[in-house]
Amino acid sequence: MVIDNKMILEQFKLRPANALDAAQFVEIMNSQYARKKNQEYFYWQYINPPEPTVLMCAFQGDQMCGMFGLKKRKLNNGVVIGQAIDMLIAPAWRKKGLFPELARQAVQYFGKEFDVLSVLANAAGNHAVVRSLGWRNAGIIKTFFLKNPQSVTCRPDGTDAGDCAGKVRFQKDQDYRNWRFDKNPCYSYKAVSVENATAWVKVFIDPLTNLRYGDIVDFDIPCLEAMNFRNLFYAACEYLKLQKVEAITVWALPGGLLRNIAESFGFQETSQERYFCLKIISPKCAYLDKFINWDLSEADSEIY
Numbered sequence: 001m002v003i004d005n006k007m008i009l010e011q012f013k014l015r016p017a018n019a020l021d022a023a024q025f026v027e028i029m030n031s032q033y034a035r036k037k038n039q040e041y042f043y044w045q046y047i048n049p050p051e052p053t054v055l056m057c058a059f060q061g062d063q064m065c066g067m068f069g070l071k072k073r074k075l076n077n078g079v080v081i082g083q084a085i086d087m088l089i090a091p092a093w094r095k096k097g098l099f100p101e102l103a104r105q106a107v108q109y110f111g112k113e114f115d116v117l118s119v120l121a122n123a124a125g126n127h128a129v130v131r132s133l134g135w136r137n138a139g140i141i142k143t144f145f146l147k148n149p150q151s152v153t154c155r156p157d158g159t160d161a162g163d164c165a166g167k168v169r170f171q172k173d174q175d176y177r178n179w180r181f182d183k184n185p186c187y188s189y190k191a192v193s194v195e196n197a198t199a200w201v202k203v204f205i206d207p208l209t210n211l212r213y214g215d216i217v218d219f220d221i222p223c224l225e226a227m228n229f230r231n232l233f234y235a236a237c238e239y240l241k242l243q244k245v246e247a248i249t250v251w252a253l254p255g256g257l258l259r260n261i262a263e264s265f266g267f268q269e270t271s272q273e274r275y276f277c278l279k280i281i282s283p284k285c286a287y288l289d290k291f292i293n294w295d296l297s298e299a300d301s302e303i304y
Contacts, residue, residue, distance in 0.1 A: 012065060012098065014105055017055040019047050024064040025055070028090050034207045035303060040185035045069070045086070045302070050179045055086065056106040058098050065093040068102035072110055074171040079285055081170075082107060084119035085302045087128065100132045115282040120301040126275035135279040139253075139291030143272040144262050146248040149214065149241045155234040156264045167256065167295030168288065172220070180299060181218075187304075189217070192236045197221040197228050199236040200299065203243050214240030216250040218299035219258075230261050237265065255292045274301060 017025065022039040029037045046055045052072040058065045066089035073081050084106075089098050107117065119129055120141070129135040146152070172180070181189040181200050192199045200218045205211070216236050221229055240248050250267065252259040276296065280289055287293055298304035 011096070012058045012060055012093075014056060014058050014102065016109065017042075017046055017057045017067065019043065021055075021057060021064065025057075025067065028064060028067070028088060029086070031090075032088060036207070038185065044179075044183060044185050050175050052110065054106055054109045056102045056109065058089075058093070058102055060093070065090050066098050066102060068099070068106045070106040070109070072113060076169050076171050079115045079168075079282075079288070080113055082110065082114040082117040083170075083300075084117065084121075084129070087119070087121070087125055099128055103129075103133055115280075115285045116288055117279040117281065119277050120296070121275045121277055123273070123275070126277060129277045133279070135277045136289065137275055138278045138289055139276045139294070141251055141253065141274045141276060141296060142269045143274075144250050144252045144267040145270050145272075146237070146262075146265060146267045147246075148266075149237060149245055149248050152234075152237050152241070152265055155230065156266075168293050169295040169297075170300055172218075177220070190239060192232070192239045194232045194235050195228065197232045199232050201236050201240055202304075203240070203245060211247070212243075212245050214243060214245035214248040215298055215304055216240075216248065217304050218297045229257055233258070233261050233265070249298070251296060251298050253291075253294065253296060256295055 022042040025042050026037050026039055046053055046069070049071070053069065055067050055069045057067045067086060069084065069086040071083045071085065073083050075081055084103070087099070107114065117135065119125060119135070121129060126137060130137055181191070187202045187204070189200045189202045192201060198220045199216055202215050202217060204213045204215055206213060216233070219232065221232065237248060250258070250262055252262040252267065276291065276294070278289060280286055
């Protein structure tokens with residue numbers, strides 16, 4: 001499809017969202033997804049975030065037709081990365097070229113500041129960014145489930161293998177973690193600590209099945225030693241067992257230390273997937289195109 005940007009701009013007004021757009025944002029999001037958003041989420045994510053963030057929106061008259069969120073973040077090695085979130089076009093306005101134009105203007109909002117662009121997308125988002133934006137699917141993240149948490153009665157031993165210290169991950173300082181976990185308007189998180197290491201967990205009730213899940217969403221382990229990681233993982237599972245969850249989830253990427261630890265606890269790979277898509281802008285960041293170089297957690301996605 002050949003996109004006529006001039007025609008799009010004649011039909012729609014594109015601009016960054018402001019606080020007055022919260023209600024329409026919530027209406028569009030909740031019409032499409034089972035996990036419901038509220039206006040507090042909008043203010044938290046787009047009006048008062050710790051990192052530069054834009055939600056580029058399209059309007060026809062006063063009606064919001066779609067949006068493309070983009071955050072300016074850093075990786076633990078200093079690389080500047082744009083992370084796309086909340087990408088959605090309302091059904092009536094799809095296939096009109098809005099999606100790539102919203103993405104283009106969201107990136108342009110930050111100038112030439114990015115070394116790489118990324119998104120943790122669902123299947124529809126993966127298809128959209130690959131087909132319409134020319135991004136590449138770098139890897140598929142499988143959710144790991146422990147279906148019977150009560151079966152873990154003691155910390156299983158194991159010979160842990162897998163690299164962790166050399167992985168690339170999103171930078172998260174204390175201000176970010178306070179915003180992400182303590183101030184989150186959608187979920188309540190618990191910090192589980194063992195010595196100087198911390199895991200963040202939450203209980204989630206699936207709106208479709210009403211099943212009660214425990215999510216291990218993030219880790220902060222200053223000393224990436226295998227036994228510290230194993231002890232922390234056990235403590236997180238023990239806390240969630242006390243919350244009477246029916247299953248526990250975690251992301252455990254290939255080649256990482258967590259994959260080996262999770263499997264020794266009985267976690268199994270499921271068909272539930274997120275797609276990690278990238279566009280490399282700076283040639284010095286070509287190595288990021290290899291999925292094996294990444295360490296990603298559930299907290300890196302806005303849905304957890």
